[in-house]
Amino acid sequence: MALTEITDRIAQACAEAGRAPDSVTLVAISKVQPLERVEAVLGQGHRVYGENKVQEAAGKWPDFKARYDGVKLHLVGPLQSNKTRQAMELFDVIHSVDRPKLANTIARIAQEIGHCPELFVQVNTGEEDQKAGVLPGDADAFVAECRDLDLPVRGLMCIPPVDETPSVHFALLAKIAERNGLAGLSMGMSADFEEAIAFGATHVRVGSAIFGERDYG
């Protein structure tokens, strides 16, 4: 199975960067994958998974969580305000906080339910129209706004443009995180997680390299 190959490569990338191997969390992105592939990785002991859609995650993870202890679930896709409560009940970490309205909704629901997932602010480092995330120039103000709401912001997340060198975006995200005193950096996917680790990633989001290609057919 590919899980051990990926964890080996993460350890190697950490060694090359002079970082401790446990300084990087592997979030195995299980979206669209057949349940038996996910179950195989659960069976190998991996416990940290990510999904990009609340509805899809709600269909499979309550059952897996009931059968496997210690599962941590991360939401890495865009969050609609009307799904916030469901997301906060299902996910341990949300990587896609990207607008004041959503931050306010999370803060209000956290008061009601008495807990809040750990949060990452998504930054649209490539300033792409079709992509979610706050613009780099708005990130400092938005992080401050989240902190004013007492939200547990742990770090920043980005998805670099497909046609650009990712390292530029990783470096930018790391810079914004540092000046805001944020330790978490969610960056790096199947094609570039080692590079992301060299730039300080604390959470790499790896899907197809672990589970195989996704079949959207």
Ligand SMILES: *Cc1c(COP(=O)(O)O)cnc(C)c1O
């Ligand atoms: C699907 C997805 C990933 C994983 O992509 P792979 O290329 O399969 O590793 C990572 N991050 C986000 C936000 C995703 O939607």
